[in-house]
Amino acid sequence: xxxxxxxxxxxxxxxxxxxxxxxxxxxxxxxxxxxxxxxxxxxxxxxxxxxxxxxxxxxxxxxxxxxxxxxxxxxxxxxxxxxxxxxxxxxxxxxxxxxxxxxxxxxxxxxxxxxxxxxxxxxxxxxxxxxxxxxxxxxxxxxxxxxxxxxxxxxxxxxxxxxxxxxxxxxxxxxxxxxxxxxxxxxxxxxxxxxxxxxxxxxxxxxxxxxxxxxxxxxxxx
Numbered sequence: 001x002x003x004x005x006x007x008x009x010x011x012x013x014x015x016x017x018x019x020x021x022x023x024x025x026x027x028x029x030x031x032x033x034x035x036x037x038x039x040x041x042x043x044x045x046x047x048x049x050x051x052x053x054x055x056x057x058x059x060x061x062x063x064x065x066x067x068x069x070x071x072x073x074x075x076x077x078x079x080x081x082x083x084x085x086x087x088x089x090x091x092x093x094x095x096x097x098x099x100x101x102x103x104x105x106x107x108x109x110x111x112x113x114x115x116x117x118x119x120x121x122x123x124x125x126x127x128x129x130x131x132x133x134x135x136x137x138x139x140x141x142x143x144x145x146x147x148x149x150x151x152x153x154x155x156x157x158x159x160x161x162x163x164x165x166x167x168x169x170x171x172x173x174x175x176x177x178x179x180x181x182x183x184x185x186x187x188x189x190x191x192x193x194x195x196x197x198x199x200x201x202x203x204x205x206x207x208x209x210x211x212x213x214x215x216x217x218x219x220x221x222x
Contacts, residue, residue, distance in 0.1 A: 066177020
C-alpha cells in the first residue's frame with residue numbers, strides 16, 4: 001500500500017546506538033511513497049445515504065474494528081461518506097497526494113481518525129489519530145494510542161508481522177484485522193536491535209513501559 005506516513009513516524013527520534021542508519025533509511029523510504037501532497041480543507045458535499053447509521057457509543061470511546069468505525073466502513077465509496085456523524089465527526093479535510101488521497105475526520109476541532117484511499121475511490125485503510133478511538137479486546141479490555149505497547153502483546157491471538165521495503169524493514173503487529181506499530185521515540189537498545197532485525201521478533205519482555213502505541217489502523221498507511 002502506498003500513502004503518506006504519519007508525521008509521528010517521520011519526526012520520531014530514532015535509536016542512535018543500534019542500526020540508526022537502517023531505521024532512518026526505512027522511514028525515509030516509506031515517506032517517499034506518498035509523492036507530493038497539498039492539504040486542502042474540503043468538507044464532503046454528497047447527500048447522506050438514506051440507510052440507518054450504525055450506533056456510535058460515546059465521544060469518549062468510539063470503537064475501531066476491522067470493518068471500520070461507525071458508518072465509515074472499509075471498502076465503502078468515498079463519495080458516499082456522510083459530511084458529519086453525530087458524536088463521531090463534524091468535518092472532513094481532504095489531503096491529496098501524487099498516488100493517494102487522505103481524508104482527516106475531526107470532531108470539535110480535534111482530529112480523530114483518517115481514511116486512506118489508494119486510487120480505488122474507496123475507504124482502503126482507517127488509521128486512528130486520537131486516544132478517544134479505542135480497540136476493544138476480550139474481557140472488555142481497551143487499547144488506544146499512547147498506551148504501553150505491552151497491552152498490544154497481551155491481546156490473545158496477536159501476531160508479529162515483518163514489513164519490508166527494499167531490504168529494510170521492521171516488525172509490526174496484527175490482531176483481528178487491526179494493525180499496531182510502536183512509537184519509535186523511546187526504544188531501549190535491545191528492542192531497537194530486534195525491531196529492525198527480521199530474524200528475531202521482539203517479545204513482551206523486550207518492551208519497557210515507556211514504549212507506547214504509535215499507530216493503530218485497519219492496515220498500514222504505506
